Amino acid sequence: MQLDRLLQKHGFGTRKACRGLIRSERVTVNGESCLNPFAEFDTSELDFTVDGVTWPYAEFAYLMLNKPMGYECSRKPLHHPGVLTLLPIPLRERGVQPIGRLDEDTTGLLLITDDGHLNHLLSSAKRKVPKVYLATTRHPVDQNQIDSLLSGVLLNDEPTPICVAACEIVGSHQLRLTVTEGKYHQVKRMVAAAGNRVESLHREAVGELILPADLEPGQWRWLSRHDLHKLGYLS
Numbered sequence: 553m554q555l556d557r558l559l560q561k562h563g564f565g566t567r568k569a570c571r572g573l574i575r576s577e578r579v580t581v582n583g584e585s586c587l588n589p590f591a592e593f594d595t596s597e598l599d600f601t602v603d604g605v606t607w608p609y610a611e612f613a614y615l616m617l618n619k620p621m622g623y624e625c626s627r628k629p630l631h632h633p634g635v636l637t638l639l640p641i642p643l644r645e646r647g648v649q650p651i652g653r654l655d656e657d658t659t660g661l662l663l664i665t666d667d668g669h670l671n672h673l674l675s676s677a678k679r680k681v682p683k684v685y686l687a688t689t690r691h692p693v694d695q696n697q698i699d700s701l702l703s704g705v706l707l708n709d710e711p712t713p714i715c716v717a718a719c720e721i722v723g724s725h726q727l728r729l730t731v732t733e734g735k736y737h738q739v740k741r742m743v744a745a746a747g748n749r750v751e752s753l754h755r756e757a758v759g760e761l762i763l764p765a766d767l768e769p770g771q772w773r774w775l776s777r778h779d780l781h782k783l784g785y786l787s
């Protein structure tokens with residue numbers, strides 16, 4: 553791939569702007585300076601730097617973020633900054649979007665990509681991808697609430713009861729529960745329908761992919777091939 557096109561694809565501006573970056577000696581490829589915007593590179597195993605920051609060649613960007621409180625996932629955030637502001641500008645410029653949404657006050661694992669196919673696959677109701685949440689509740693949790701959540705609760709805009717796929721008590725005021733849908737405020741509404749109230753909510757896992765303990769709130773990282781396998785993507 554031609555170098556100016558490669559940079560453009562990775563969110564470094566127009567072709568013309570990318571040529572400017574290259575000609576002003578701000579770009580290296582596989583550790584070597586390159587001043588020719590039209591130089592062709594084999595993209596397998598390629599990495600490049602712009603102003604000293606290293607980027608892997610990535611056909612699509614697959615990322616995980618430990619979402620902190622106080623960020624909105626919507627495309628046009630209204631009351632709080634958008635989650636995408638936590639990413640470097642080139643990633644935002646290449647058009648990544650969160651896969652599904654977490655509420656502004658929900659923390660934890662958020663997947664982000666510019667691959668519409670993965671986004672569709674993980675969001676699709678048919679695939680029933682399990683999402684694991686740790687909910688801290690206002691009132692003590694009890695077996696009745698667990699039984700209701702497991703057998704199904706009726707949410708006001710749903711025709712039939714919805715049940716959690718799994719639920720366990722992890723503390724006097726804490727539940728770990730797994731849902732396979734992605735309905736609006738689903739966990740909060742389900743817990744409310746079971747007679748309690750969610751005070752804070754943290755997503756621990758999507759499918760087999762668990763939020764790494766060393767990924768601090770507000771930090772992001774690239775998904776590895778292994779991570780994508782865990783999401784059932786890549787064979």
Ligand code: URA
Pocket residue numbers: 653654655656658736737738739740741753
């Ligand atoms: N369920 C909720 O109620 N909120 C979230 O952010 C995610 C799931």
